[in-house]
Amino acid sequence: MHSLKITKIIDETSSVKTFYFPHNLKSRPGQFVMLWLPGIDQKPFSISFDDGRTFGLTIFKRGALTDKLFEMKINDRVGIDGPYGVGFSIKPDIHHIMVAGGYGAAPLAFLAEELIIKGNNNIDFCIGAKNKDSLLFTQRLNNIRLRIATDDGSSGQKGLITDLLKNIITADSRPKFIVTCGPELMEKKVLDICNQYNVDAEICLERYMKCGVGICGQCAMDDLGICLCTHGPVVTREVANKIKEFGVYHREKSGKKKYFI
Amino acid sequence: MLQTNFLKKQFSNPLVLASGILGLTAASLHRTVQNGAGGVTAKSVSLEPRPGHPNPVIISKKYYILNAVGLSNPGVVEAVKEFIKFKQLCATPLIASIFGGHHDEFGELAEKISAAPIDFLELNLSCPNVSHEFGRPFAFSTEAVTIITKKVKEKTKIPIIIKLSPNASNITEIAKAAEAAGADAICAVNTLSGMAIDVKMRQPILHNKHGGVSGPALFPVALKCVYDICSTIKIPIIGTGGVTSGEDALAMIMAGATLVGIGSAVYYRGENAFNKITDEMEKIMTEEGIKNLEEIRGICIH
Structure with a gap:
C-alpha cells in the first residue's frame, strides 16, 4: 500500500x-x-x-x-x-485502431502514448461519446489521428463508434490490430466486428473486484472460471470469444448475476 | 498414492479448496478441479444475498493474508444453481458451506441446500469478521455448536462438517461437543483474528477494521489445533490453515488430518497450487518410501 x-x-x-x-x-x-x-x-x-x-x-x-x-x-x-493485472500488448509495427467508449479512453490514451514512444504512430484513435462536451482527451491526443463519433453529431460523425470502426477496417486490406475499452455492449459489438473481418483484437474488460490477486473469486468469468483481475483485465479476442458472460451479464457485489439487457 | 477415502467418498488426492477462496461460481470451482484439487468447498452461503463488507476486504502480504470479506454471497437459491452446474461439469466431491445468524436459519438452509447435488455440508460457525452483526462466533461455545449440529442433522441426510475457530480458547472441547452432537467431520481451522494499520493514513486498512489471518503465518497454529483435535476425537478432520507446500500437507496428515484444505496457497503458489503441492507430496513420499497416506496419518499422535 x-x-x-x-x-x-x-x-x-x-x-x-x-x-x-x-x-x-x-x-x-x-x-x-x-x-x-x-x-x-x-x-x-x-x-x-x-x-x-x-x-x-x-x-x-x-x-x-x-x-x-x-x-x-x-x-x-x-x-x-x-x-x-495483465495490460495490452505493445506491438510496434502494426496499424492500431483504438475504440474508446466514454471513459474507456483512459487506458487507450496511455497505450497510444506508449506506442508512439516505441515508434508506432500508425494509430486511428476512435472516441465515442454522447456529445462534444463529454469527449475525453481531444487535446492530449492531438498528435494522433482522432476519429470522433457522437450520439448527437455535435462533434465528428453522428452515430456509433462501431460504424466508424467498420469503415476503417474495410478501407484497405493492410493488417490491423484492434484495441478497445468502453461500455461492455459496445465492446461486444467491436468483438463481433473483429470476428466478422477476422482482425486480431485485445479488449479491456471490467468486473466488480475485491482482492485484485485472484483469490476471492469475485471476478471469475463464466464459463472459463478465470479471475479477470489476474487473467485480465485485458484479454485477447480468442479469450473474449470463450467468455460466455461477456456482453450478457456480470455479477454484483453479492455474486448475484445482473444482465446487461 | 494420494487416493483418500473421506466419509466413504473417494478423493483422487487429499487437497480440497477451502471455503471463501474462489468458489463463488461453478466455473471457478471447476477450474480449481482442473488445477488439481481433489475436492472443492464452495463459498459460504446464507438464505438471502449479502453484499459483504465494503473494500478493502483483503490484504495480501509475504507471510499472511488478512481478510474481512463479510460473507458476501448471492444467497442459497443462486448458489444451488451453481452447484447443479458444477456437477454437470465433473464428478469431483463438492462441499457446500452455510452460515446463519440463528440455529433455525442453519436448519432452514440445510433443508434447502439438501436438494442440491452436494456431497458434504460444512457449517461455518467460525467466521471472525461478522461479529457486529451476529455476535461472537458460534464456534466459541460448546452449547451453540451442539444445538446447531443437532438441528442440521435433523434436517439433512448429507454428512456434515463443523468448521471451527482457532480463536476459541477450547477448540478441542468444541470439537468434542460437535462429535457428540452427531457431526460427521471437523474442519479445522478458520482464520485467526487480526488487523493491519496503515501508518501514513493512520487508519486500519480493512474496512471492517479487523479480519482473519490466513497464509503461512497461520500454519503452525492450525497444525497444533488439528493435532490436538485428532488426539481427542474419532471423526475425520479436514486440516486447513496456511498449507502452501507438499511438506505442509504431509505434516497436516501426520497430525491426523484426512483431507487438507488449501486456500491462501492460491495466492502464494498461483491457481495451479494444487498440482504443485500434490507433486511435492508424491516426491517426498517416494524419497521417504511412503506408499500411501494411511501409513502416516496421525503418526505423530501418541
Whole structure:
C-alpha cells in the first residue's frame, strides 16, 4: 500500500477528472490500481498515464468513493495498491485502431502514448461519446489521428463508434490490430466486428473486484472460471470469444448475476 | 498414492479448496478441479444475498493474508444453481458451506441446500469478521455448536462438517461437543483474528477494521489445533490453515488430518497450487518410501 498525495487535478469533462500522483508505478497500459479512501471504499481504476515519475487516473464520478475523491484537493492523500493485472500488448509495427467508449479512453490514451514512444504512430484513435462536451482527451491526443463519433453529431460523425470502426477496417486490406475499452455492449459489438473481418483484437474488460490477486473469486468469468483481475483485465479476442458472460451479464457485489439487457 | 477415502467418498488426492477462496461460481470451482484439487468447498452461503463488507476486504502480504470479506454471497437459491452446474461439469466431491445468524436459519438452509447435488455440508460457525452483526462466533461455545449440529442433522441426510475457530480458547472441547452432537467431520481451522494499520493514513486498512489471518503465518497454529483435535476425537478432520507446500500437507496428515484444505496457497503458489503441492507430496513420499497416506496419518499422535 502506498499512501500518495495528489499533485495535479485536471477537469476533463463535467463528470470526469484526472488525478496525478508522484510515484513510479512501473505500470503497463491496461493495468489497474486499487484506490482506497479510508472509511469509504476501495475500487479498481485503470491507469491513464504513467511516465515513470507520475501516474494518472481518469475517473468518472458515479458513487460514494468517486464523490469523495472529486471533493479532494492537491496534497490530499489516497491509498494506492498495484499495478495489478495483465495490460495490452505493445506491438510496434502494426496499424492500431483504438475504440474508446466514454471513459474507456483512459487506458487507450496511455497505450497510444506508449506506442508512439516505441515508434508506432500508425494509430486511428476512435472516441465515442454522447456529445462534444463529454469527449475525453481531444487535446492530449492531438498528435494522433482522432476519429470522433457522437450520439448527437455535435462533434465528428453522428452515430456509433462501431460504424466508424467498420469503415476503417474495410478501407484497405493492410493488417490491423484492434484495441478497445468502453461500455461492455459496445465492446461486444467491436468483438463481433473483429470476428466478422477476422482482425486480431485485445479488449479491456471490467468486473466488480475485491482482492485484485485472484483469490476471492469475485471476478471469475463464466464459463472459463478465470479471475479477470489476474487473467485480465485485458484479454485477447480468442479469450473474449470463450467468455460466455461477456456482453450478457456480470455479477454484483453479492455474486448475484445482473444482465446487461 | 494420494487416493483418500473421506466419509466413504473417494478423493483422487487429499487437497480440497477451502471455503471463501474462489468458489463463488461453478466455473471457478471447476477450474480449481482442473488445477488439481481433489475436492472443492464452495463459498459460504446464507438464505438471502449479502453484499459483504465494503473494500478493502483483503490484504495480501509475504507471510499472511488478512481478510474481512463479510460473507458476501448471492444467497442459497443462486448458489444451488451453481452447484447443479458444477456437477454437470465433473464428478469431483463438492462441499457446500452455510452460515446463519440463528440455529433455525442453519436448519432452514440445510433443508434447502439438501436438494442440491452436494456431497458434504460444512457449517461455518467460525467466521471472525461478522461479529457486529451476529455476535461472537458460534464456534466459541460448546452449547451453540451442539444445538446447531443437532438441528442440521435433523434436517439433512448429507454428512456434515463443523468448521471451527482457532480463536476459541477450547477448540478441542468444541470439537468434542460437535462429535457428540452427531457431526460427521471437523474442519479445522478458520482464520485467526487480526488487523493491519496503515501508518501514513493512520487508519486500519480493512474496512471492517479487523479480519482473519490466513497464509503461512497461520500454519503452525492450525497444525497444533488439528493435532490436538485428532488426539481427542474419532471423526475425520479436514486440516486447513496456511498449507502452501507438499511438506505442509504431509505434516497436516501426520497430525491426523484426512483431507487438507488449501486456500491462501492460491495466492502464494498461483491457481495451479494444487498440482504443485500434490507433486511435492508424491516426491517426498517416494524419497521417504511412503506408499500411501494411511501409513502416516496421525503418526505423530501418541
